[in-house]
Structures are given as C-alpha cells and as structure tokens.
Amino acid sequence: MSSYIETPNQSRLNRIWQSHMAYSFRRNPVAVVSMAVFLFIAVTSFLAPLIAPYNPYDPAQIDIMNSEYPPAWAEGALPEFLLGTDDQGRDLLSTILYGTRLSIIIGLCAVGLQAFLGISIGLLAGYIGGRLDSLLMRLADIQLSFSTLMVAIIFLAVTQALFGSETFNRYAIFFLVAVIGVAEWPQYARTVRATVLAEKKKEYVDSARVLGFGPMRIMVRHILPNSLSPIFVISTVQVANAIISEASLSFLGLGMPPSQPSLGSLISSGFDYIFSGSWWITVIPGIVLVVLVLVINLLGDWMRDVLNPKLYKG
Amino acid sequence: MSLLSVRDLTVKFAMREQTVTALNGISFDLAKGERLGIVGESGAGKSITGFALMNLLSRPGYIDSGEILFEGDDVVQMKPRALQDMRGNRMAMIFQDPMVTLNPVLTIGEQMVETLRAHRQLSREEARQIAILKLREVYIPSPEERLEQYPHELSGGMRQRIIIAIALLLDPQLIIADEPTTALDVTIQADIMELMLELCQSNQVSLILITHDLGVVSQMTERTMVMYAGRIIETGSTRAIINDPQHPYTQGLINALPQQTKPGQRLKQIQGTMPALGRIPAGCPFNPRCEYATATCRSQIPPMSQFAQVQVACHEVQRLQFEAEANRKEELA
Amino acid sequence: MSTALPRPLLDIRNLEKRFDLDHGLLETVKLRGGKLTREMRSVHAVNNVSLSAQKGEALCVVGESGCGKSTVARLVAGLLEPTHGEIHYDGSRIDNLSRGAMAPLRKKIQMIFQNPYASLNPRMTIQQTLEEPVRFHNPGYSKGEMQDRVVEVMRSVGVDPAWSKRYPHEFSGGQRQRIAIARALTVDPEFIIADEPISALDVSIQAQVLNLMLEAKESRGLTYLFITHDLSVVEHFGTRVAVLYLGSVCEVAETRTLFENPKHPYTRALLSAVPQLKDDRPNHIRLKGEIPTPINLPPGCPFQSRCPMANARCSEEKPMAQKQPDGSLVSCHAVEEDRITEIA
Numbered sequence: 001m002s003s004y005i006e007t008p009n010q011s012r013l014n015r016i017w018q019s020h021m022a023y024s025f026r027r028n029p030v031a032v033v034s035m036a037v038f039l040f041i042a043v044t045s046f047l048a049p050l051i052a053p054y055n056p057y058d059p060a061q062i063d064i065m066n067s068e069y070p071p072a073w074a075e076g077a078l079p080e081f082l083l084g085t086d087d088q089g090r091d092l093l094s095t096i097l098y099g100t101r102l103s104i105i106i107g108l109c110a111v112g113l114q115a116f117l118g119i120s121i122g123l124l125a126g127y128i129g130g131r132l133d134s135l136l137m138r139l140a141d142i143q144l145s146f147s148t149l150m151v152a153i154i155f156l157a158v159t160q161a162l163f164g165s166e167t168f169n170r171y172a173i174f175f176l177v178a179v180i181g182v183a184e185w186p187q188y189a190r191t192v193r194a195t196v197l198a199e200k201k202k203e204y205v206d207s208a209r210v211l212g213f214g215p216m217r218i219m220v221r222h223i224l225p226n227s228l229s230p231i232f233v234i235s236t237v238q239v240a241n242a243i244i245s246e247a248s249l250s251f252l253g254l255g256m257p258p259s260q261p262s263l264g265s266l267i268s269s270g271f272d273y274i275f276s277g278s279w280w281i282t283v284i285p286g287i288v289l290v291v292l293v294l295v296i297n298l299l300g301d302w303m304r305d306v307l308n309p310k311l312y313k314g
Numbered sequence: 315m316s317l318l319s320v321r322d323l324t325v326k327f328a329m330r331e332q333t334v335t336a337l338n339g340i341s342f343d344l345a346k347g348e349r350l351g352i353v354g355e356s357g358a359g360k361s362i363t364g365f366a367l368m369n370l371l372s373r374p375g376y377i378d379s380g381e382i383l384f385e386g387d388d389v390v391q392m393k394p395r396a397l398q399d400m401r402g403n404r405m406a407m408i409f410q411d412p413m414v415t416l417n418p419v420l421t422i423g424e425q426m427v428e429t430l431r432a433h434r435q436l437s438r439e440e441a442r443q444i445a446i447l448k449l450r451e452v453y454i455p456s457p458e459e460r461l462e463q464y465p466h467e468l469s470g471g472m473r474q475r476i477i478i479a480i481a482l483l484l485d486p487q488l489i490i491a492d493e494p495t496t497a498l499d500v501t502i503q504a505d506i507m508e509l510m511l512e513l514c515q516s517n518q519v520s521l522i523l524i525t526h527d528l529g530v531v532s533q534m535t536e537r538t539m540v541m542y543a544g545r546i547i548e549t550g551s552t553r554a555i556i557n558d559p560q561h562p563y564t565q566g567l568i569n570a571l572p573q574q575t576k577p578g579q580r581l582k583q584i585q586g587t588m589p590a591l592g593r594i595p596a597g598c599p600f601n602p603r604c605e606y607a608t609a610t611c612r613s614q615i616p617p618m619s620q621f622a623q624v625q626v627a628c629h630e631v632q633r634l635q636f637e638a639e640a641n642r643k644e645e646l647a
Numbered sequence: 648m649s650t651a652l653p654r655p656l657l658d659i660r661n662l663e664k665r666f667d668l669d670h671g672l673l674e675t676v677k678l679r680g681g682k683l684t685r686e687m688r689s690v691h692a693v694n695n696v697s698l699s700a701q702k703g704e705a706l707c708v709v710g711e712s713g714c715g716k717s718t719v720a721r722l723v724a725g726l727l728e729p730t731h732g733e734i735h736y737d738g739s740r741i742d743n744l745s746r747g748a749m750a751p752l753r754k755k756i757q758m759i760f761q762n763p764y765a766s767l768n769p770r771m772t773i774q775q776t777l778e779e780p781v782r783f784h785n786p787g788y789s790k791g792e793m794q795d796r797v798v799e800v801m802r803s804v805g806v807d808p809a810w811s812k813r814y815p816h817e818f819s820g821g822q823r824q825r826i827a828i829a830r831a832l833t834v835d836p837e838f839i840i841a842d843e844p845i846s847a848l849d850v851s852i853q854a855q856v857l858n859l860m861l862e863a864k865e866s867r868g869l870t871y872l873f874i875t876h877d878l879s880v881v882e883h884f885g886t887r888v889a890v891l892y893l894g895s896v897c898e899v900a901e902t903r904t905l906f907e908n909p910k911h912p913y914t915r916a917l918l919s920a921v922p923q924l925k926d927d928r929p930n931h932i933r934l935k936g937e938i939p940t941p942i943n944l945p946p947g948c949p950f951q952s953r954c955p956m957a958n959a960r961c962s963e964e965k966p967m968a969q970k971q972p973d974g975s976l977v978s979c980h981a982v983e984e985d986r987i988t989e990i991a
Contacts, residue, residue: 023330203766207830210724211780212753214746221779225770355849469937499711499938500876504920504931511929526850529922533929556924570854572883573924577902580861581883583854587819 024306031302034295041292045100052094053080057260064089068278086266086281087273088258095261096285100292102262106176107243111235113181114242118188119231123219125189126196137193140186148183148245155179156254169257176255180245184238191234195227229307236300240293247289263289317487317520318344318367323380325359325366327591328373334591336362336375338544346487349514349521351535351552353528353567357588358541360524364490367522368407369397385487403433406481410493412473416465422476423461426483433484448479452509471502475509482513488520495530507534528568532556540564543589543599550624560626562634563600598629606630654738655699656838656870657706657723662732664693664718664894668942691941692718694894694949695732697968700887702837705864705871707885707902709878709917713938715894716874720842723872724758725749736838754784757831761843763823767815773826774811777801780833796833803866804829804859821852828859832867839863840872845880857884878921882906890914893941893949896968900975910977912987913950948980956981956988 025031044051054061066089070077077084083092125136159175160168168175199205200223208218243263249255250264251271258269263285270281325337337359344350354360365371367382369389382389384405392400401407409415417425426445430436436444442461449457452475465473474494481489491510495503511534514521523534531538531552538555540548540563548561559565566584568574575581586603589595598616601607608630616627622635668688677686693715700706708716721727723734725741734742741752760766767776777797781788788796798808804825815823824844831839841860845853857880863869873884881888882902889899890911898911909915916932934953948966951957960980968976969983981987 203760203762204768206721206724206726207758207760207766207827208768209726210753210756210758211783211830211834212746212750213779213783217783222768226768355851471937500878500920501711501916501931501934502937504922504929505933507922508929508931527922528850529924529926532924533922533926553927567850568924570851571924572854572857572879575883577883578861580858581854583858584851585855587821587852588849 021306025302028302030298034298034302037291038295038299041100041288041295042104045097045104048094048097048101052091052097053082054091054094056090056095056098062089068273068281070278071280071284074280083284084278084280087269087278092280092284095266096263096288099261099263099266099285100288102173102256102260103243103246103264103289103292106173106180106246106262107239109177110180110184110242110246111238113177114184114188114238115231115235117181117185119192119224121185122189122192123196123224126193127200127215127219127223133193136189140189143183144186146183148180149248151183152179152245152249153252153254156249160254165257169259172256172260176246176249179249180242183245184241187234187238188231191230192227195230196223199223199226233300233304233307236296236303240296240300243289243293243296263292316343317346317348317385319383320367321381321383323363323366323382324378325362325371325375326378327375329592332592335378335594336544336591337366340380340546342539342546342549344488344520344522347514347518347520348537349511349523349535351531351538352522352524352541353526353531353538354541355526355567355588357543357590359544360541361492363541364407364492364522364524367490368401368405370401370407399433402429402486403484404486405488405490406484406486408474408477408481408489408491408494411497412470412477413465413497415477416473418465421462421464422468426461426480429480429483444483445479448483449476451482451513452476452479454479470498471506474498474502474506478506478510478513482517482519485517486519488522489514490522490524492524493526494523496525496527503530510534528556528571540567543594544591545599545627546618547600547628548624548626549618550626554623558622558624560621560624560631560634561600561628562604562606562630598627606634653701656702656704656737657698657700657872658735659696659698659719659723660733660735662693662696662719662722662734663691663730664715664722664727665730666690666692688942691894691944693722693729694944696891696894696896698889698896698899700870700872702870703864703868704886705873705884707873707875707881707888708891709875709881709888710891711876711917711938713893713941714891715941716876716891717842718894719891720758720840720872720874724756724840725752754834755836756838756840757834757836758840758842759824759828759831759844762847763820763827764847766827767823767830769815772812772814773801773806773818776815776826777811777830777833780830784834800829800832801826803832803863805855819852820848821855824848824852824856825859828856828863832863835867837868838870838872840874842874843876844873846875846877853880860884878918890917893938893944895949895965896976896978897950898975898977898979899968900973904973904975908973910971910975910982910987911950911979912954912956912981948978950979954981956986 056062066081066085067087069081069085071084072079072082081091083096086092086095121136125133156175156179205218205222208222246255246262247264247267250262251268253268256262256265258265261269266285267282267289270278270285274282321341323337323340324335327334327336340363352360352363362375366377367389369377369392371377377390380390384400389400423442423445427438427441430441430444445461446457449460454460454472454475468476494510495506498506507530510521513519523531525531535552538549538552539546540555540561542563548555548559548564555564556568559568563584569582570584572581584603589599595602597612597614598604598607601611604611610629614629616629618625618627621631666689668690677684696719698706708719710716718727722729729742733740736752736756741749774797777800778793781793781796797811801808801811806822806825806829815826818826844860845856848856861884864871875881885902887899888902888905890897890913892913898905898909898914905914906918909918916934919931936953939952947962947964948954948957951961954961964980966978966980966983968978971977
C-alpha cells in the first residue's frame with residue numbers, strides 16, 4: 001500500500017497552482033487577457049478616490065464653465081481633462097472611474113442577493129421535492145415569464161412616484177440592487193435545483209442519511225459544496241447581466257441620479273449631446289461598459305468549459 | 315502465417331506533466347480461428363491494447379512504435395481510408411456497454427443496413443436480408459420486427475446480441491471483444507458467451523476476449539495473456555495458465571478468488587494496488603507487491619522466457635517453482 | 648436448525664415496495680381503445696419478502712439486476728419507506744420511525760455502498776469525512792478523543808492515518824472502499840448493510856476488502872446484510888442466502904445447503920451460470936427469454952416465463968415458501984409437487 005502515494009504533501013498554494021483550473025487558465029490566452037482587463041478595470045475603479053484626478057461628487061470641484069471639453073487628443077481640448085468633460089463640467093475620466101465602481105458594486109450586490117434567494121430556494125426545492133418543489137418552481141416560471149426590465153421599470157417607476165425623486169435618488173442604489181436581485185433569482189434556483197437533483201442521487205448523500213444527519217446539514221455541508229461549479233459559472237454571467245440591467249435602467253432614468261452617475265446614467269446624460277458633437281460623453285463610458293461586460297462573459301465561458309463542459313449557458 | 319502479429323507495440327499518452335507509457339513492448343501472434351484471452355485488472359492496459367489493434371486510439375494516446383501486422387498489412391502505417399475499410403469489415407470490435415454502443419436515434423435495421431452498405435455494394439433490400447440472416451444467427455426471435463425497433467425498446471441481453479450480429483455482418487476475420495458481458499447479468503452472460511463461442515467456432519473467426527474474469531477466459535479461450543501495468547507478464551495455453559500459473563501475480567490473481575479458499579477463511583490477497591501509469595516502479599512492475607522480490611527484481615525488467623508450459627516474465631520463477639515443489643512435498647509428508 | 652432460535656436481530660415481515668411510475672392525475676389518464684381510462688403503473692420492486700438475520704450472521708441476498716435486492720437494503724437502512732410490511736430490529740419496529748426516533752439506531756445500523764467513487768463526499772477530506780459522524784453522535788467528545796477515534800478506525804481498515812488530510816480523489820477505488828467502511832465503523836455499529844460493496848473493484852482488491860469485512864465481523868461481532876450478484880462471494884462470505892427474483896424470494900437456505908443442493912429452478916440456473924475456472928466451455932442451464940420488467944407483474948410465479956418446469960398452476964397461483972427437510976425455504980410449485988427433473 002505504501003507504494004501508492006509517493007508525492008510529498010504539497011503546500012496549499014502549490015496545489016492550487018498545479019490544479020486543473022489553474023493549468024487551463026494558463027493555457028488559455030483569452031482567459032488570461034480577460035482576467036487582466038477585468039482586474040485592471042476593477043482595481044482602478046475601486047481605487048477611484050485615490051487615483052481619480054477629481055472628485056465628481058464634490059460640487060466644489062465642478063465648474064460648469066468646463067463643460068463639454070473634448071478628450072485630450074482632439075482639437076480644443078484642455079490637457080488637464082484627459083478624456084474630456086461632460087455636460088456639467090465634470091472630468092470624464094474621474095466620473096467613469098467612480099461610475100464603474102458603482103456599476104460593479106450594484107452588479108455584485110444584486111448577484112449576491114440573487115444567489116442567496118436562488119440557492120436557498122433551489123436547495124429546498126431540489127432536496128425536499130414533492131409539492132414544495134412544484135410550488136417553488138411554478139413561482140420561478142411565473143417570475144421568468146416577466147422580463148427583468150419590465151418588472152424593474154414598473155417597480156422603480158412606482159417607487160419613484162411614491163417616495164418622490166429626492167428620496168428615491170438618495171436610496172437608488174438599494175432599490176436597484178433589490179429589484180435586479182429579486183427579478184433574477186429563478187436562474188439560480190433552477191440551476192441549483194437541477195444540480196441538487198443530480199447530487200441527491202449519489203451515494204454519499206445516502207450515506208449521510210444513514211449516518212443520521214438532518215436535512216439542513218446534508219443540504220449545506222454535503223450537497224451545496226458539490227453544487228458550486230455551476231453556481232460559479234452562472235454567477236459570472238449574472239454579474240454581467242446585472243451590470244447591463246443597471247445600465248439600462250439608469251439609461252432610462254430609473255436608476256442612479258445624474259449627481260451620482262453610474263456607467264448607464266453617464267451614457268444617458270451624454271446622449272442628449274451626441275448630435276451636438278459631444279460624442280465622447282456617451283461613447284467612452286459605452287466602450288468601458290461593453291469591455292467590462294465582455295471580459296466578464298469571456299471569463300464565464302472559460303469557467304464553464306473548465307468546470308462543466310456539458311452545462312449550457314444560462 | 316498468423317492472422318495477426320503484433321511486434322513491440324508501445325503506446326504512450328501525452329499527459330500535461332509527462333508522457334506515460336501505457337503499453338510497453340507488447341508482442342504476440344494470433345492464428346486464424348484462435349481465441350485469445352487478455353486478462354488483467356483495470357489499468358493493466360488490456361482495453362488500450364484492443365483500441366491500439368484497431369488503430370482507434372485518440373489523443374492524448376498514440377502508438378509510439380512497433381507494428382501490428384493484420385493479414386500482412388501494418389495497421390500502424392495504414393492510411394485513414396484503408397483503416398476505415400478494415401474496421402468493421404475485416405476486424406470488428408464489441409464494447410462493454412450495450413447501452414451506449416448502439417445509436418439511440420436509429421432503428422436496429424437502419425444501423426445494420428448502413429454498416430453493410432458502407433462496405434459492400436448492396437441494395438437496401440439485399441442488405442436487409444443479410445441483416446435478418448445475421449439476427450437469426452444470434453438467435454433473435456422475430457428478426458423482421460426487431461429491425462424496426464429502436465435500441466431502447468430492447469433489453470440489455472438482446473442489445474448485446476444485436477451488437478454481436480452487427481460485428482458479424484461483414485464476416486470479419488477477427489473480433490475484439492472488450493468486456494462484452496460485464497454489464498450483463500450472470501444468466502444472460504452465460505448465454506452470450508455460449509453464443510460467441512459457437513459463432514467463432516462455426517465461422518472460423520478469431521477472437522480476442524478482453525476481460526477481468528478468469529472464469530470467462532477459462533470457458534472461452536484457448537490461449538491467455540496476463541497483463542500488468544502495460545506489459546505482458548505471462549502467456550500460454552489457457553489451461554496451463556489456470557492450472558499451473560508461474561508468475562506470482564497470476565498466482566495471486568487466481569488464489570484471490572473466493573472459490574480458492576474454504577468458506578469463512580481469509581482470502582489469499584495480494585497486497586497493494588496496481589501502480590498508476592505515471593508511477594510504475596523501476597525493474598519488474600510487480601515488485602513492490604511481490605513477496606518474492608529481490609534486488610534484481612527492483613532494478614531489472616524481467617525478460618519473457620519459457621518456463622514449464624508457459625512464457626513468463628519473472629526473475630524468480632525458478633525459485634518459486636522450487637519452493638512450490640518443496641511445499642507440496644511437505645504437505646505430502 | 649430451527650429449534651428454539653433466539654429472537655432474530657433483524658426481522659423483515661411481508662415487506663413490499665412499489666414505486667409509482669405515473670405521478671399526478673394527468674399522467675395516469677391514458678387513451679385505450681378510444682376511451683379515456685385512468686391507470687396507474689407501478690414497479691413492484693419488492694413483493695412480500697420475509698427474511699430474518701440472527702446476531703453474528705451474514706445474510707446474503709443474491710439476484711440479478713431488477714430483482715429488488717438493493718431496494719431491500721435501502722428499506723432496511725431507512726432510506727426508503729415500505730409500501731406494506733414491517734421491519735423489526737432487535738425486537739422493535741423500525742420502518743415507521745421519525746428521524747428523531749431513528750437517531751439512536753443510526754449508531755447501530757450502518758451501510759456500505761457499491762460505488763466507492765460516489766459514496767464519499769468529494770469536497771471533504773478523509774479526516775472531515777470520518778470526524779463528522781463521530782462528532783454528530785458524540786457531541787461531548789474532545790478534540791483529542793475525536794482524533795484518537797479517527798486514527799483508530801483508519802488503522803483498523805489499513806489506511807495510513809497520515810493521509811487523513813487528503814481528498815477522496817487522491818485514493819484508488821480499493822482505498823476509498825476501505826475509507827467508506829471506516830466511516831461506517833466510526834459509530835461502532837452492530838449491524839451493517841453492504842450493498843454490492845466489492846462489485847466495483849478489481850479482483851485482487853475485492854479479496855482485500857472482503858478480508859477486511861470478515862475481520863471486522865470477527866473482531867466486532869458484526870451482523871451483515873450482504874447484497875450481491877456474485878455467487879462465489881456468497882459461498883465464501885454468507886452464513887445464509889436468500890435468492891431473489893423479480894422482487895420475490897425464491898429460496899432461503901444455509902449457504903452450504905444452497906450450494907450443495909439448490910432446489911428452486913432459478914437457483915439452479917443461477918448457480919450453473921457462474922463461469923468456473925475448471926470449465927473449458929460454457930455449461931449452464933439455459934433459460935428461456937430474459938428477465939421481464941417488474942411493472943404490473945402478472946399473477947402466479949414470477950419465474951414462470953423463463954422456467955423450464957412451469958405449468959398451468961405456476962401461471963395462476965403464486966407459490967408460497969415451503970420448508971424443506973434440510974431446513975431451506977423454497978417457493979416453487981414444482982419442488983412442492985416433486986416434479987423437478989434434472990434439467991440441462
């Protein structure tokens with residue numbers, strides 16, 4: 001028996017580096033580039049208060065006279081505004097950094113909420129089954145038959161009317177997280193339920209039951225850790241979707257207010273000036289949004305291929 | 315001339331850390347109509363041998379060196395076109411799991427007719443007639459109706475019969491059967507084995523039977539080859555190998571069967587497990603599990619040599635024989 | 648043999664299990680001959696099975712796929728609820744207990760599964776896998792006691808405790824099955840249900856695991872319910888054997904009696920079908936056809952469609968278990984009427 005394992009105990013870090021996932025990551029240039037771009041965007045935007053040349057939230061730093069300067073390489077630009085300024089005279093680079101940070105935060109929080117709801121519901125539906133399963137899954141079907149945007153638009157429009165613009169704008173970020181989070185939980189619930197149904201049949205679950213463990217313990221300690229791969233995969237796709245949803249809602253004027261612009265509201269605010277020649281206010285944040293969503297989706301694709309070649313895109 | 319002649323066949327797998335050798339210098343001959351059993355545990359390389367003989371290995375596995383002469387042609391050097399022509403036509407293969415071998419969306423008839431027409435200039439009706447004939451040969455009741463059925467409508471035993479019928483469609487010279495009955499129940503297995511034996515004998519077809527079950531080998535084959543960690547360690551007539559095995563591994567394998575021990579007694583087990591392909595020890599691959607291993611065994615790969623009635627690759631075979639003799643005398647005394 | 652037997656440890660009485668194939672109203676409605684009718688199809692996995700196991704015994708249940716042997720194991724383990732019938736353990740009924748009431752029995756009855764690649768949680772280290780049941784059933788244990796227990800069971804199944812930080816995928820099939828056995832042993836059970844514990848393993852590894860189970864039986868005084876399709880293992884391991892066919896018991900006998908003098912035609916066919924080393928060609932009793940599906944079974948003997956001895960009575964009346972002079976129980980009209988002739 002001693003012949004079986006000769007390799008010495010490896011350190012944890014080394015193990016991760018040697019793992020299948022790390023290996024396929026290193027071998028996949030698309031994944032490496034996507035990861036680099038994503039990290040670049042994420043790190044710079046999260047460090048926005050430190051690295052941005054101006055603070056777009058500080059009215060004292062904004063001068064309406066600086067409005068609509070083009071990017072530095074165009075004619076008539078001011079060198080201190082690298083990417084130009086928007087209609088209110090804010091430095092576009094700083095605004096984009098802050099806006100991206102907001103978009104990513106909203107995306108992550110909304111997906112966190114989706115995941116929490118979806119995983120709990122999916123676990124219960126899959127493990128307990130029977131009537132509860134039917135009930136929860138029909139709920140999911142109903143939820144899915146409304147488009148996310150439609151639900152969000154109605155909900156946000158109603159809340160905006162109810163609380164008034166002032167209050168709404170102050171808590172917009174929470175409303176956005178809540179509505180995007182609640183609207184998309186069925187994606188998670190369905191995926192988790194499907195995995196749970198597959199895992200539940202495996203003998204390690206039976207053996208846990210024979211050992212007398214309760215359903216909570218079996219769900220959380222045994223089934224959930226084995227259902228993580230598809231959860232990771234759809235999480236990436238869902239983060240990208242949530243960022244787009246947020247941008248769409250903000251673009252429609254139902255999201256972040258112009259005083260605290262996210263990428264979507266920035267694009268929206270520039271849209272009014274696109275025909276007067278100030279294309280950069282819309283186009284540059286637009287490019288950032290597209291690149292951000294694209295790299296997240298590419299990372300999701302790579303992860304799906306590695307973790308589960310059979311799983312289809314959610 | 316033998317039907318199949320394999321010389322120094324070496325198969326490697328290019329894994330990401332290293333290239334491992336899955337088959338190491340396999341050589342054997344098979345006469346026309348002969349039935350050969352390849353025995354070994356999982357990881358011994360017996361299935362890979364089957365795939366290599368048909369040149370069916372796919373990445374990361376490849377034939378590194380050696381030759382496989384089948385009716386005088388080297389399978390290793392064959393062009394894809396010639397390979398296609400050979401597979402199914404002159405050499406057929408039967409796989410372990412009858413559930414996955416048949417295409418679930420085509421009827422039995424479509425699959426059989428297609429196979430026939432791919433290799434022979436036949437009309438649909440002629441092909442159908444041959445298919446019915448072959449189904450009858452494998453004792454399938456009402457073959458005309460079966461042709462219209464889909465695989466899922468048939469039981470496991472029936473499916474394996476149909477797979478055998480498909481393998482026989484083009485009257486091949488050689489059938490390679492890789493664990494053909496492992497997925498089946500004992501009573502069905504017995505029927506299928508009997509059928510295969512009968513078909514091989516009446517049609518003068520050679521058979522390579524890959525299995526882990528020594529009982530099946532004993533019933534079905536004339537010659538047996540025992541594999542361990544990618545090498546042939548013992549080969550000879552089936553009766554000789556079963557009644558008087560020389561290699562300690564073969565002995566251990568036979569002695570480990572419950573039939574060889576009185577009920578309730580401890581079975582005679584071989585310690586340890588077969589090494590993974592990347593971790594095959596130096597010298598004789600069996601040496602860490604062998605109770606007779608010496609320094610020579612740990613450093614030198616034993617060559618094949620004739621001993622008693624078999625060919626065996628073991629440095630210590632003489633001492634083993636001597637000790638066995640001494641034990642026998644002791645028991646008698 | 649039957650004189651004044653003590654109370655059996657496990658007593659299965661008239662156990663039945665049906666699985667409904669059609670769920671909900673809509674699936675049961677069928678169009679038959681232009682009329683809508685309601686029909687329920689169900690799989691009769693286990694039909695009126697009565698078995699018992701004495702303490703220290705290894706009761707083997709053999710049969711081919713679909714005979715309901717695994718269902719019997721899962722019913723006894725409490726993983727399934729019987730449709731009818733009762734299961735008694737050590738004198739008290741266990742088939743209708745709630746999870747809470749079952750908890751103390753979980754320490755006594757443990758199960759080993761067929762597939763060592765699926766029966767260990769892939770995301771838990773061996774240490775975690777073995778510790779969890781100890782902690783769950785002995786909340787008062789200190790860390791040191793727990794560690795000792797884990798080391799002890801790992802030693803007892805021949806797995807080096809130094810490997811406890813590893814994950815299941817780093818072990819071979821045989822090692823994993825040892826670990827699965829170790830986990831069952833952590834709670835110090837007295838009764839073990841083993842569902843085909845060696846059929847996924849290689850020959851040389853089968854012997855190792857079987858030896859380990861024999862050792863555990865002797866050193867811990869275990870009682871086994873051993874489910875298998877492999878008759879040579881039964882002959883070696885079992886004290887008593889029950890042969891199942893399509894969910895019904897054909898024959899129950901002491902192991903030696905069964906192998907020396909099988910009575911039921913199915914038992915005979917099954918025994919003859921095992922390939923023996925001494926055979927140089929297949930020689931077995933040929934049966935007609937194949938095992939029918941256990942969906943909506945016809946009346947009469949379940950084996951009638953393949954039995955060479957079947958007659959009109961067999962297709963109408965289901966045979967009851969009859970005690971034979973040598974102590975075995977056989978359910979067969981042909982045996983009862985003494986019209987068994989040498990077949991094949």
